[in-house]
Amino acid sequence: MITYNTAPFVEMKGITKYFTSVKANDGISIDVRHGEILAILGENGAGKTTLMNILYGLYTPDAGQILIDGAEVAISSPKEAIQKGIGMVHQHFMLIPTHSVVENIILGMEGNQGLLHLKKEAAKVAQLAEELGFQIEPYRKVKELPVGVQQRVEILKAIYRGAHLLIMDEPTAVLTPQETEDLFKLLKRFVQSGNAVVLITHKLNEVMGIADRVTVLRDGRYIRSVLKQETSEEELAQMMVGREMALHIQNQGQSGRVPKGKAEKPLLRMENITFRNETGNQVLDGLSLELFKGEILGIAGVSGNGQEELAAVLAGLKKIEHGRFYLNNREITNQPSHKMIGNGVGYIPADRQNEGLILNMSVRENLLLKSYDQRPFFTKGVLNKKRTVENANQLIADFNIKAPDTETSAKNLSGGHQQKVVVARELSLNPELIIAFQPTRGLDIGAINYVHQLLLDACLAGKSVLLISTELSEIFGLADRIGVIYRGRILKFLDTKATTVDEVGLLMAGIDKTNL
Amino acid sequence: MFIENLLAAGIDLAAPLLIAALGELYAERTGVLNIGIEGMMLAGAWGGFVTTYYSSNPWLGLVGAILIGALFGLLNGMLAITMKVNQVVSGIAINILLSGLTMYLYRVIFGIPLLPVTVNPFPKLSLPLLGSLPVIGKILFQQNVIVYIAFLMVPAAYFILYKTSFGLTIRSAGEKPEVVDTAGLNVTRIRYTGMIIGGATAGLAGAFYSLAHLNIFANNIISGRGFIAFAAVIFGCWNPLGILLATLIFGIADALSTRFLTSGIQVVPYEFLLMIPYIITIFATLIFSRKSISPAALGTPYQKE
């Protein structure tokens, strides 16, 4: 059905885009065919999202053209993109949580001026969903819906407005493997009638799974396009990165984990933790775990099953209602954050920009954050600047942080180096236990490998890591043991070597084959 | 009798607060704070007064007040939305500007009169039939025109916000502007609209003070009531009915303290009674400042990187 010798459906020619600090797109030319699922593959920062944002009218290019079915078009706003049949589902959903499904879908629709006709629209929405093969409740508030359903609302929104080209930005980041399968089925159904899908992704296995063709971008430039059947994951990885590189660091048993007898006491023990959040949901529901000295325990799960709260509780930021936890057999339940830091618990947060760093402060000050009243940096409350400069220089050198000097503002560092600052700071405090929550989110392969190596090295030095991540490749690459978190509990603990991605994937969706 | 008079006076005092607060509601629902509400009310009082003086028509005065309020709403919009000046800063700047500007222009127009310049104020308007109802007739339907306008604005606001597409757009812009942007709408234009509506209604509310409550213009004619209206929005949980309730409470408290003064009953020193509306407002902000009630994107400038 897909033809390659006729005019393409959508074409972007010579697209160039500058922002104040970077050249995001540099003369990129791509095309999409009718009936095709095209994957745009590249590392973080390669320019994929910028390019698609231009196609969707959110940015205007500084050079280049866009053609639809051979005719040149100017798209200067999302409104015009929608008019021309282009729809986009963003990585962070463009939905208003406090509004209902139908209110979200009809927002900004042409021909919907004046009074709201909610009943009529709701019926239309329900029908459209059925045609695509699923059910939807139009009056439910979006914040009450599970993530996979929210994504379907987003897709409905695009198709409701007449999208023939659907752009999806990293759609599977928040889905279980099974939900991903459902999504792919939906997309395949969508393209049957000549529509097209552009999938922005950095996940090679997805590309090989669903795409018909792949276009690779790197550093804002177009590299190559290949048909899926004519390439492989390794070749794609090389194109993405531009050089031979291992996909990920593997834990070959180098961690400091020395198997001991059953009598060994765990470093961290959590018993029956419960936590109810402000909207009344029982987010942690009797969670228990044991982590042993020198090991990397990976907590796998789809985001939203309690990982955030687990991390927050261990960092001392949230208080639990029932349950206790112990570090080295000493109870540390509900101790506040500065006490936890004093206990030797380090924390690499998921959101480095909003939880790990203060972007408008210098590298030196960011490295100082957790030592805000500690010697030798502060004596009797007064700052000893020289010591802080020495500290910063040392850490910058040790961790290879790419910053011109200690006073560089953290916001001027790339994502990977920002994360290095966070990790450097945490490790410099010599923690016994490191909580790493999505430590490589949004980083390119080089940075990911670096962070992974740091974590493994830390274990060699006798530290322990609790790795909470939604990236299975990361979990399988690093962890000695895996605990799958589902609906606020650890469903099962497994030895990494003794399990498979499929088994873990099922557990992530709550399905324990051994209990059936 | 006392209660009747008290409630009637309370409603009379609440009306301008209600008008200004409803306007501020639109602005805040689109995501912008208008601290300049105090200055815009002053500008409206001035504009209404001057227009009425020259046209001898208080209705034209209202129009003048609305236009002036809208003008400065536009200015605040330019500062806070386009120039991304911090919204609190821009509001304060406008308050300072208007405080000096209104008095200076008053001086330019009227010089230094021996007695304060006056205009003919809006008379009380007793509604036919409704005005002669027992008890509630006196309280609700023998009021000033501006009070009736205020009453009507409440259901109008409710209808507009929740039953029209315009209202949905407004509410969405204040919750998550990026969503509105990607839906193809112009967030900037929506926020400007909110700001201008806020300014225009503040102007209208201010005119009440120079054209109905009193019939002069002076520098202290607003005296913090703009900020009370601002607080009423918080107290009323960003909801027209809640705001109605909040402003009624403020108005009645205000009327109560005046009654204590004129009756000569010295339970508490007069100045302490005057503190009452402000203290109530503080308690209101205590109770109602939980994050989950306010528009999520309130006060945060929106920009594409």
Next chain:
Amino acid sequence: MITVETETKAVLVKQSQNNSYQLLSVICPVVSVLLAFLAGGLMLLLLKINPLVVYQRMIVASFGDPYNLAEMLVKATPLLLTGLSFAFAFKAGLFNIGADGQFYVGALAAVIVSLKLGFLSSWLVLPLALIAAVITGGLFSGLAGYLKARFNANEIITTIMLNYVAFQLTNYFVNGPLKEKAGAYPQTNPISVQAQLPVLVTNTRLHIGFLLALLCAIVFYFIISRTSIGFQIRAVGLNQRTAEYAGMNTKRVLVLAMVFSGIFAGIAGFTEINGVQHILIQGFAPNVGTVGTVIALLANANPLGIVIGSIFFGFLQVGANIISQTSQVPKNAIDMIQGFVVIFVLISYYIQYRITAYQKIRQLKKGASL
């Protein structure tokens, strides 16, 4: 990616941080001030007054006469302190609009101590009055800080409301318990000679309070950039979430910031009563807090900028007095010009930002085509 500003709180206006554009960052405010005077001049023409004559007289009289020069610093003193007050809270991300009220309660406390203990020697009564002002200003503002920390009560509203409470409180005292013996005007008795701050330059009103204010500016700088609490305050102001993750007690920091902020404003009350007025009159020195706040905003909370700004606004006020005494120009013309200055300087910051952003993109493009 489309972003919503996450760290806007302690960054007032989009300003250029780049050092190579420092010349621009000096030119812009200066040009704005000139434009403000231009706009003011046009308004003066409406009253058929020649602005050039007025401005010339302002400048000559202010700078030519040593008494007026000293007056500039006298007027600058409370502005400097209320400016520091706003700026300090602002560093923590808080908007303390209560400088007017905290100034008043500080003044009230100072005058009470001065009246009741005025018989003591200066070495006792002055420090006591100062301490009283510090405590009341700090507590009054700290109250708003506590409400914010405990209940997340919007500090903009609470501090503004507390202003009006403070006004009524001083009105009560001045009309009641503290009313002057003669009973004619709403003001207190004058304070004794011992309670008056010594004058620095004879035949002027310039008093030690000015030096105290300068000292406060230095203390401000020291606390913010050289102490642990200052570091915590800046962290909380820039990114409260990260500060929490770093283990800081953000609630305590917020309250402390407000307390310090109130202390500066309270000291302003002390300097005004014991240094200049020597009496508390109802409604005295209105808007000292507001103007100080504006100065802090324009200086982006930088203490040196606040010092310079307060002297400039001191000049404006002295000039206002001069021309209103010697010509037909009304005092509120200067209030109006003040307003113009604020608006134009704000606009100039934006223009600055646009120019530098444009230059950066041009550089990128140039670099690419090489």
